[in-house]
Amino acid sequence: MTDTNPVLAAIARTRRGTAEARAAAAAHRIAQPPQATRLRAVAEELAKGRSLADVFAEIAERAGATVHRAASPEAAAETLRAIWRDKALSGPIVRADDPLCAACDDLAEAHTGAARGDEPVGISRAAAGIAETGSLVLVAAAETPTTANFLPETHVVVLAEADVVAAFEDFWPTLRARNVLPRTVNLITGPSRTGDIELTLQIGVHGPRSLHIVVYGDGR
Amino acid sequence: MSAPTRSHFVRDARGALADTKLRAALLNIKTMFRNGRARQVAAVPEFEELRDAGAALKREVIDNLDAYLARFAAEAESRGAKVHFCADAKDARETIAAICREQGAKLVTKGKSMVTEEIGLNPYLVEQGFTPVETDLGEYIIQLRDEPPSHIIAPAVHVKKEQVAETFRAAHAELPPERDLSTHDALLAEARAELRARFLSADVGITGANMLVAETGQMVLVTNEGNGDLTQTLPKCHVIVASIEKLVPSLDDAATVLRLLGRSATGQHASSYTTLSVGTRREGEVDGPETCHVVLVDNGRSAMLGTPFEDMLRCIRCGACINHCPVFVNVGGHAYGAVYVGPMGSVLTPLLRGLESSAELPFACTMCGRCAEVCPMEIPLPDLLRRLRFEAHDHAYTSKTSRLGLAVWTFLGERPKLMRLAARLGGAMMRLPGAGALRRWPLAGAWTAARDLPVPEGGGFVARANAKNGD
Numbered sequence: 001m002t003d004t005n006p007v008l009a010a011i012a013r014t015r016r017g018t019a020e021a022r023a024a025a026a027a028h029r030i031a032q033p034p035q036a037t038r039l040r041a042v043a044e045e046l047a048k049g050r051s052l053a054d055v056f057a058e059i060a061e062r063a064g065a066t067v068h069r070a071a072s073p074e075a076a077a078e079t080l081r082a083i084w085r086d087k088a089l090s091g092p093i094v095r096a097d098d099p100l101c102a103a104c105d106d107l108a109e110a111h112t113g114a115a116r117g118d119e120p121v122g123i124s125r126a127a128a129g130i131a132e133t134g135s136l137v138l139v140a141a142a143e144t145p146t147t148a149n150f151l152p153e154t155h156v157v158v159l160a161e162a163d164v165v166a167a168f169e170d171f172w173p174t175l176r177a178r179n180v181l182p183r184t185v186n187l188i189t190g191p192s193r194t195g196d197i198e199l200t201l202q203i204g205v206h207g208p209r210s211l212h213i214v215v216y217g218d219g220r
Numbered sequence: 221m222s223a224p225t226r227s228h229f230v231r232d233a234r235g236a237l238a239d240t241k242l243r244a245a246l247l248n249i250k251t252m253f254r255n256g257r258a259r260q261v262a263a264v265p266e267f268e269e270l271r272d273a274g275a276a277l278k279r280e281v282i283d284n285l286d287a288y289l290a291r292f293a294a295e296a297e298s299r300g301a302k303v304h305f306c307a308d309a310k311d312a313r314e315t316i317a318a319i320c321r322e323q324g325a326k327l328v329t330k331g332k333s334m335v336t337e338e339i340g341l342n343p344y345l346v347e348q349g350f351t352p353v354e355t356d357l358g359e360y361i362i363q364l365r366d367e368p369p370s371h372i373i374a375p376a377v378h379v380k381k382e383q384v385a386e387t388f389r390a391a392h393a394e395l396p397p398e399r400d401l402s403t404h405d406a407l408l409a410e411a412r413a414e415l416r417a418r419f420l421s422a423d424v425g426i427t428g429a430n431m432l433v434a435e436t437g438q439m440v441l442v443t444n445e446g447n448g449d450l451t452q453t454l455p456k457c458h459v460i461v462a463s464i465e466k467l468v469p470s471l472d473d474a475a476t477v478l479r480l481l482g483r484s485a486t487g488q489h490a491s492s493y494t495t496l497s498v499g500t501r502r503e504g505e506v507d508g509p510e511t512c513h514v515v516l517v518d519n520g521r522s523a524m525l526g527t528p529f530e531d532m533l534r535c536i537r538c539g540a541c542i543n544h545c546p547v548f549v550n551v552g553g554h555a556y557g558a559v560y561v562g563p564m565g566s567v568l569t570p571l572l573r574g575l576e577s578s579a580e581l582p583f584a585c586t587m588c589g590r591c592a593e594v595c596p597m598e599i600p601l602p603d604l605l606r607r608l609r610f611e612a613h614d615h616a617y618t619s620k621t622s623r624l625g626l627a628v629w630t631f632l633g634e635r636p637k638l639m640r641l642a643a644r645l646g647g648a649m650m651r652l653p654g655a656g657a658l659r660r661w662p663l664a665g666a667w668t669a670a671r672d673l674p675v676p677e678g679g680g681f682v683a684r685a686n687a688k689n690g691d
């Protein structure tokens with residue numbers, strides 16, 4: 001590709017060393033990135049005896065998400081139903097193909113698969129949570145389609161405490177370990193927002209207007 | 221709106237300074253972006269270490285740029301993307317239009333992308349019979365107003381909400397004319413509804429990329445609105461347009477850049493949506509594009525390599541230098557007559573478009589140095605601007621008067637005795653009774669037009685230094 005590609009050839013003419021040496025240097029750097037630049041603040045919070053889930057919850061709320069804690073999967077299902085009642089939500093629901101995300105199925109019409117755009121509520125399962133930024137990690141799959149993360153006005157996401165990691169770098173190994181890299185990985189931090197009119201913060205422009213996160217423990 | 225082709229900074233800045241509406245709108249930058257960044261940086265004591273790491277990883281990419289690009293392309297293609305290398309703007313425009321044609325596209329949704337502004341994509345797509353619709357709220361507003369963006373992060377920062385309402389009334393003629401558009405909420409709801417229909421019916425979605433990860437072939441897109449995600453997920457074809465310096469080596473490096481980007485740009489610890497995506501929907505997945513193209517744009521960048529301006533290729537387009545520039549916050553973006561504005565723009569525009577059409581830009585700077593202090597990539601912006609000033613002078617792109625002034629100064633500077641004599645004479649003249657503060661100073665009219673030169677007290681520097689040394 002290097003020889004026939006005029007852009008790469010133009011770059012190569014200005015670079016030091018041989019093309020082989022540069023390829024080797026890049027391959028080495030990719031395989032062994034330098035020590036991560038993770039923020040010390042997370043470690044400091046953990047040293048105070050707080051859990052990753054605690055730190056995650058605090059920072060996610062700072063970004064405008066509402067975090068609900070539940071002790072067990074059963075309690076998480078109850079929490080989902082409580083959110084439905086308290087927020088007076090109505091269907092249809094687009095939900096992940098996951099037993100926990102089915103908790104509201106008797107309350108409204110619910111379907112799995114891609115979102116159509118007419119569902120006011122999406123219920124998703126997060127693959128992970130990043131404590132450093134309070135971000136949910138949602139990975140595209142047949143069970144967890146990407147459109148459900150963006151089309152509904154209210155997005156409810158369930159996350160197991162055990163899936164909360166400290167930093168981005170702690171999630172990458174999970175991603176690298178997959179045989180097939182998913183098409184899309186969404187890191188979601190709070191609801192949709194904009195400052196495009198007079199730099200005034202407004203919530204809910206194209207994506208969800210509200211983000212509820214149910215973080216649940218294993219009940220032990 | 222096609223990309224502006226020539227800057228008339230002095231003329232346009234004068235107009236901008238007289239525009240009270242514009243200046244009121246620009247005040248928001250100080251309160252929102254500057255204060256936001258200051259708060260975030262104060263909360264991260266190791267921010268300087270992060271900047272060092274960010275600059276280092278970009279230096280590494282630039283040193284081995286061809287290798288990283290080749291690796292990125294191979295990884296992306298192995299996951300279903302088609303990668304196109306485009307030498308210039310024309311090449312890129314034609315490549316993108318050909319993809320749209322192949323898709324039988326009519327409606328094309330777009331996420332915010334500065335490089336598509338740079339290559340003049342929208343007017344070309346219109347000319348070719350397609351309907352491009354900007355979906356970032358700010359970009360949508362300026363597209364309807366047929367204006368260029370005035371800030372790389374907040375493209376409509378110069379527009380007041382009353383003007384947005386007027387624009388929406390004119391554009392959304394099918395809606396009841398008596399509707400209330402007096403609040404931010406009403407404007408937001410209307411834009412949401414209008415654009416939702418476009419998202420769902422678009423044939424091709426075009427987005428930029430904040431980063432390209434060589435390790436995995438993924439692109440990283442950072443937005444707050446979610447428009448970039450709807451743009452890249454709903455249509456059957458996703459086109460990513462990115463300039464060649466967007467590479468980062470690995471996912472770990474992407475994390476470092478993410479830690480710097482939101483804090484520097486909008487004062488957020490993280491933007492709402494950070495998306496890593498590559499190629500086409502995988503087997504079994506039920507949404508996402510069926511075709512994916514990556515259009516890599518050189519358009520003048522490889523020519524910066526191996527020159528003192530290579531440092532500029534580290535730029536991650538965060539806009540911090542713009543927000544902290546005392547010139548920008550007074551005149552706004554349109555005075556620059558270019559897609560890229562503020563300090564980063566005054567360096568990039570002459571390099572990408574040619575110094576001749578941008579010769580005033582390197583002088584739109586007070587050399588205060590704030591931009592370099594806040595730049596997360598440690599780009600020495602004032603040094604680069606100074607170099608461009610030299611080049612503008614050497615090519616005689618500057619005014620005759622300023623060149624004559626500098627020639628006189630150089631002549632004196634190279635002749636110490638004459639210089640001392642001139643300084644003594646000048647000082648004596650300035651102290652003549654009735655002279656007062658100097659309103660006009662020969663050959664420096666532009667400088668004294670807005671400032672009074674104070675009358676010096678006592679002898680000049682050389683005279684005082686000599687007296688002190690007992691000379």
Ligand code: SF4
Pocket residue numbers: 534535536537538539540541542564591594595596597598599601
């Ligand atoms: S030059 Fe630096 S501060 Fe300015 S936009 Fe680029 S990275 Fe940000």
